[in-house]
Amino acid sequence: MTPKRTAILTDEKRARPSTLMRIASVIPLRRTVVTLVLLVLAGAAEGIGIASLLPLVAAVGPEASQPKGASGKIAHAVESIGLEPTLGLFVTVLIVGMLLKAALTIIAMNRVGRAGADVATKMRLDLIESLLAARWSYYVRQPVGRFSASLSIEAMQSGEAYNSLCKFAAEMIQVVTYLSVVTLFSWQLGLLSVAVGLIMVLTLNRFISMAKRAARKQKKRVSALVGALTDLLVGIKPMKAMGRQARFKELFERDAEAIRKAQRRQSFARDTNKALQEPILAIFIAIGAYVTIGVMEMPTGQVIVMALLLGRTVSTIGKAQQQLQSVRLQQAGFNAISNSIEIARGMREQTRPGVAPAFERGIEFRNVSFAFGDTEVIKDASFEAPKGRVTTITGSSGAGKTTTVDLLLGLHEPSGGEILVDGAPLQSIDLLAWRRLTGYVPQELMLFHDTLRANVTLGQPEFTDEDVARALEQAGAADFVASLPEGVDTVVGERGSRLSGGQRQRISIARALIDRPRLLILDEATTALDPETEAAIVANVVELTRRTGLTVLAISHQPAWARASDNVVHLANGVVTKIDRRAPEWSTPAEPETEQPPRVRALGPMS
Numbered sequence: 001m002t003p004k005r006t007a008i009l010t011d012e013k014r015a016r017p018s019t020l021m022r023i024a025s026v027i028p029l030r031r032t033v034v035t036l037v038l039l040v041l042a043g044a045a046e047g048i049g050i051a052s053l054l055p056l057v058a059a060v061g062p063e064a065s066q067p068k069g070a071s072g073k074i075a076h077a078v079e080s081i082g083l084e085p086t087l088g089l090f091v092t093v094l095i096v097g098m099l100l101k102a103a104l105t106i107i108a109m110n111r112v113g114r115a116g117a118d119v120a121t122k123m124r125l126d127l128i129e130s131l132l133a134a135r136w137s138y139y140v141r142q143p144v145g146r147f148s149a150s151l152s153i154e155a156m157q158s159g160e161a162y163n164s165l166c167k168f169a170a171e172m173i174q175v176v177t178y179l180s181v182v183t184l185f186s187w188q189l190g191l192l193s194v195a196v197g198l199i200m201v202l203t204l205n206r207f208i209s210m211a212k213r214a215a216r217k218q219k220k221r222v223s224a225l226v227g228a229l230t231d232l233l234v235g236i237k238p239m240k241a242m243g244r245q246a247r248f249k250e251l252f253e254r255d256a257e258a259i260r261k262a263q264r265r266q267s268f269a270r271d272t273n274k275a276l277q278e279p280i281l282a283i284f285i286a287i288g289a290y291v292t293i294g295v296m297e298m299p300t301g302q303v304i305v306m307a308l309l310l311g312r313t314v315s316t317i318g319k320a321q322q323q324l325q326s327v328r329l330q331q332a333g334f335n336a337i338s339n340s341i342e343i344a345r346g347m348r349e350q351t352r353p354g355v356a357p358a359f360e361r362g363i364e365f366r367n368v369s370f371a372f373g374d375t376e377v378i379k380d381a382s383f384e385a386p387k388g389r390v391t392t393i394t395g396s397s398g399a400g401k402t403t404t405v406d407l408l409l410g411l412h413e414p415s416g417g418e419i420l421v422d423g424a425p426l427q428s429i430d431l432l433a434w435r436r437l438t439g440y441v442p443q444e445l446m447l448f449h450d451t452l453r454a455n456v457t458l459g460q461p462e463f464t465d466e467d468v469a470r471a472l473e474q475a476g477a478a479d480f481v482a483s484l485p486e487g488v489d490t491v492v493g494e495r496g497s498r499l500s501g502g503q504r505q506r507i508s509i510a511r512a513l514i515d516r517p518r519l520l521i522l523d524e525a526t527t528a529l530d531p532e533t534e535a536a537i538v539a540n541v542v543e544l545t546r547r548t549g550l551t552v553l554a555i556s557h558q559p560a561w562a563r564a565s566d567n568v569v570h571l572a573n574g575v576v577t578k579i580d581r582r583a584p585e586w587s588t589p590a591e592p593e594t595e596q597p598p599r600v601r602a603l604g605p606m607s
């Protein structure tokens with residue numbers, strides 16, 4: 001299914017049974033089947049228990065000496081299996097039946113609760129997995145904030161939908177049990193129960209539809225609200241600074257109001273449904289009493305039990321309907337998160353099997369072109385970045401520098417020409433292995449609300465304290481980190497807001513260097529630094545290339561990088577206009593002095 005087609009699927013177009021089936025099949029079907037079998041057994045236990053009521057009541061009624069009708073049938077059935085139909089036996093069967101029912105129901109409902117939590121967790125993990133595996137162009141198009149709503153509200157609703165679906169099944173099993181007992185003794189009453197049950201369901205069904213529509217509207221608005229708020233909070237600083245937050249408040253108020261209305265409609269539908277069930281139940285019992293006493297002339301004891309059974313049947317039909325209503329309410333969330341998962345899966349990055357690159361010679365762009373839609377942003381670009389050298393790409397804003405690097409990392413595919421790594425086309429090499437050789441510092445830095453250490457290691461436990469210290473030193477961050485009271489355990493705040501721009505850049509460089517990359521890509525990575533600190537970092541990086549054979553591809557307008565580079569590629573409107581070449585083409589740099597990058601010159605603390 002293409003992403004576009006999936007996107008336009010609506011809840012309505014997803015046929016009802018298939019949605020229920022899809023909810024049920026999120027976890028292995030066997031688990032649901034075992035739960036249903038337990039519920040059926042619970043229903044059977046209750047049925048037998050209730051059936052024993054009939055002879056019990058008959059025994060204390062006026063026909064006690066000569067059980068007739070249903071009571072008589074039960075007494076005969078008991079005798080036919082060699083037991084004496086005594087009062088004690090029926091009391092015991094009743095108690096054991098009801099206890100057994102309670103025990104089986106507790107076990108089944110526990111399973112339902114656990115399975116519901118598993119459904120929510122599975123949806124969450126599936127979404128996370130599909131998002132992480134999606135190709136880069138997918139993220140560019142997404143308002144990422146909306147995924148917070150998917151992970152919280154929609155995943156939870158999926159679990160609730162599963163719970164309600166199982167409870168609906170449990171209620172329906174009970175309905176069938178009661179109907180079987182009723183029909184066993186009088187098929188006319190059984191028929192009457194089905195007819196009145198149907199009337200009740202059809203009468204109240206419109207409230208289910210109403211609640212479902214309201215739930216869908218509410219879900220859409222809540223997701224939009226959470227998504228927009230998350231995105232807004234990410235970029236709140238300029239809004240605050242320019243005093244423009246009022247407009248957003250208005251937008252949120254509008255959403256909040258729509259949610260309030262939808263919620264009210266939902267409550268109305270739910271409560272009305274519940275409230276109307278009682279009078280329908282009363283009418284049903286009255287009709288039942290009239291038919292049994294007036295028309296069928298049943299014994300009083302049996303009529304009492306029948307009235308009890310009929311009451312239970314109708315109220316259980318009502319409960320089943322409420323559970324179905326609840327499924328309908330929650331399924332909007334399930335559909336939304338399933339849709340997101342499907343779309344993200346459709347955008348999965350295709351990783352071809354390929355050769356793991358050794359990266360011994362360097363990179364070559366050969367007549368590479370690339371377009372976003374109809375707009376060509378890289379045009380017939382050719383240049384080399386030899387191994388062990390510093391190559392800087394420079395050019396005005398929008399020239400295509402970042403896109404060039406994205407192409408090199410396989411985040412986009414060229415529409416023409418070839419990108420070669422050690423002479424092999426990028427398509428023929430193992431993309432993941434290639435990316436693992438790379439340290440990347442993006443233009444837009446992203447630090448996590450965590451410690452400096454976690455930000456440098458990205459939470460990977462295999463990095464030691466020595467690795468962290470080395471990376472910080474190479475990135476010129478060691479001294480400023482040492483000056484913090486909590487050192488590498490300092491929490492950097494939301495998106496690193498407790499650090500200066502330059503400090504954030506140095507932590508990002510340390511993150512890129514910790515895994516000893518063979519290729520270091522720096523996209524305007526030192527723009528926030530003062531010239532002195534920048535010069536020191538440039539010197540550190542150049543020293544690393546000389547000593548360890550590290551290859552550097554820097555995107556920068558800064559003269560410091562151009563001065564220190566072996567090659568400078570000038571880009572204008574996606575065209576390579578000039579190459580200042582100081583390094584020989586495809587040069588093999590001097591063998592690194594040591595295999596591991598040694599400690600390099602430390603920088604002074606940030607002013």
Ligand SMILES: Nc1ncnc2c1ncn2[C@@H]1O[C@H](COP(=O)(O)OP(=O)(O)OP(=O)(O)O)[C@@H](O)[C@H]1O
Pocket residue numbers: 140372377395396397398399400401402403404443
């Ligand atoms: N996802 C995208 N969809 C459509 N066009 C895009 C996309 N990303 C970038 N572009 C366009 O591609 C062109 C090159 O963008 P790119 O980010 O590579 O430029 P740049 O040289 O790195 O600019 P800067 O120095 O401002 O970062 C620009 O015109 C930009 O508008």
